Every structure is written in C-alpha cells, then in structure tokens.
Amino acid sequence: MNSTKGNAVLFSEMTPPAGREDEFNDWYDGHHSPSHVQGVPGFISAMRYQAPTGPHFLAIYELTGPEALEHEEYKKRKLTPDNPTYQMLKSVSGFTRYIAKERFALGRNDEPSETIDAAVIFCALFTVPKGRRVEFEDWFDEEHAPMLQENAGWFFSRRLEIVEQDPEPRTHLIIHYLRDLQALDAPERAAASNTEWRNKLALENWFDPTVATYLRRKKRFLKSD
Template identity: 25%
Template sequence: MPLGFLLVTAEPGAQVALEEFQDWYNNEHVPLRLNHLPSFLTGARFSAADSLTPSWLAVYDIDDTATFQHESYTRLRANRSPREGNLVQRLELLDRRTYEFVADSGESALTSSYKPTNPTNFLITHWINIPGNDAAFRAWTDEAFRALKGVEGWVRTRTYKCIDNLKTGSSVPKDPQAQIVPKYLAVHEVLSLAVAELPAFVAASNPGSTAKIEERRTWNLYRAYPSVAQGNV
C-alpha cells in the first residue's frame, strides 16, 4: 500500500476557547497518536499566516494508507474520551482529509520537514483540481518539481490524492455539497512565506493551463511533535 498523509484543519469558534483547544490538541489528541502508533511517522501543527479560516492545520506522515482502516487508529475516534467528545461537538469546524502519496521532490538538508529537530517553519498548501486521471496529475507534479528547483527559498514539495474526507462542526452546512473537496493536494515547504509571492514560485506551482488551484493557504509552524516512530517520545 502507498504512503499515507493525514491533514486536518480546524476552527475552534465561539464555543471553544483557544486555551482549551490547544490543551486538548497538545496533551490528548496528538499524544494518543504519536506516542503510541508507530504508523504515525511525524506530526506537526501550523497556524494560519494569511488571516483566513480555518486557523489551524495539523499534518501527519503515515507509513501506509491501510492505517486509516486499522483498528489501532479507528478506535481513537470510536472511543473518544468524554472531554474530547464534548469539545469536538462544540468546534466550529473540524475538516479531516486522508491522502495517498503521489510524489516527493526529495528530502532537503535545510530542514527535517515535520520532525522536532530543525522542522520546516513555513508551508504553502495548494488544493488542486485537474482534468483527466491520476496520470495527468502526476505529469503536472513532475513539471512543477522541475520548475520549483530554481526558486530561491523553496525547500520541498510533496503531492497527494484525497481518498477520504469528512467535515464536521457548527459551520458545516448539511448539504452534501459541503463535503466535496478538491481531489489533489500539493504541500510546499519554504524558508519564508515571501516565496509565495515570487513570480518564479507562482509560475512554477501553476504549470500549464489545465490545473485549477481551488485554494491556496500559507502557514506558520506552531509545533513539531516527537513520536514513538522516531524514538524520541
């Protein structure tokens, strides 16, 4: 099975204080995964740098997409603590998307990506729709990688295909259309968010005329977490 990737965006909203949200995420939600499941290779959280909502992003590298159906993981949502169950019901938004790995431009000596030692401090995320099949997206990815290698301040890009998603929260309409998300994702690691505005980056991350960027977000690192998979918990 291919590598997996879990991306969750969240907005606490009026019913959840930021302090409560952070305490839950840092001391319950993340440790239940990273401290106990070797399948969770890395985990990091980011805050919005663009003043848009959702305000919070969590990302996790997963060893295998089969993890998303494994009992060791699914039981965490099925058997939430009373505290977590209550808090999740009060959130304005919890948008959970699971992905299958497509391609990686390659690790960089400049950062460790999502590991606690020398983590990437800034992300640019692109949600993408592109006509055609997965081969068309892979071709788009290959072209983008070639162009991005010449952009100063760019570190690494990985691309993914969405395999499942669920939005919950007080802000989510009951209309099934609200659950539709773009099929593909590109996550760019950069040394500065000024890279997002460079003409070379804009051109490189939008190669060709067929891909449609549905949403672009910029993020600041909040925290990269240790994990049992890394042997540093």
C-alpha cells in the same frame, strides 16, 4: 523512510470556538496529537500549524500508509473518543479530514526530514477529473515543482493522492514546505505560475484549487516523546 516522514498523511483542519483557543491548543498539544502518535500503530509523527490570520489550525500526521487508520486502536479512538476529545470536537468548526498517499516528492536535498519541519507550508487541494489526472500529475512533477525549487526558499514539494475525504470530494493534495512567507513572492513562483502548460490547464473549470498557507506552531510530535 526516515523517522519523521511517512508514505501517507492524515490532513485535518479545525477552528476552535471563539475565546477557547488556549483550551483547544492545550487539548491538542497535550493530549490529542501525542496520544495518536504514541498510541496508534502506523502513526509516525505529527506537526501542527496555524493560519497567519485568525484562529484556524491544521494538523498533519505522517503515516506508514492509509492502512494505519484501519487499525483497531485508531477505530476505537474515532468511534468512542474520550470525554475531553468528544467535548472539544463537537465544538469546533471549519473541519476537514483528508487521508492521502504520497505519489511524488521533490526536495532540495536527499533527506526530507530536514525540510518537513519548515516554518511555512503552502497547501492546495484539487478535484481533478479522471481523464485529466495524468496530464495534471505530469505537469506538476515535470515542470511545476522543479521550477519552484529553483528558489532556495522552496525546500520540498509533495503530491498526494487523496483516498478518503471530508467534506469535499478532493482528489489531490499538494504540500510545499517553505523557508518563510517571502518565498511565496519569489520570482520563480511567478514564472512557474505563468508557463504555457500551466496556463492551458488553468483554462479548464476544474483547475480551481482551494489554497491555504500555514505557519508551524511548535515542535514535531514523535514516537519517542
């Protein structure tokens, strides 16, 4: 494991109240994210993102594993937050919180720390029935991710198993790290989305992911900051 990427993630989305975006970002950048990364064992790093349109934000914390959230320091912060955190969290909307373990990763080089700071990420949340998970995972690992990375703008892909979810009962989190928004229009993506295997899966009712694109905001929060 390198110094910025972990074996699991805490994936959390929020929308601040209208007119309070600057206050929200000051709290998140100046207090919430750095405090968690520097103060909670098992938190390795964090990156914040913003939706291309509208004030909707995402934070991805890299963890040594899901057990990082069982540490007493994290439990204390979650159950008894300080006043700035309490006041801000009770005012946000669009909240999601998913804890997920990485089960597969494929990159264009051997050092994912060079690509997980990509300018754009494309995320998909699936709810896959137990009896269909093996085929879904084989499709993603063996066909879909390799086809996407035939385009130089698709840097790195991760498939994660969700072990704790709020609010939706999702089972799989997919995160792709991209050079720019134009990568979403790449012919390789169109080809990967129109194979016999993918089209067969798409006929099933559960194959209806929630997808979102986010733009990186600033620098990554690290233990050493």
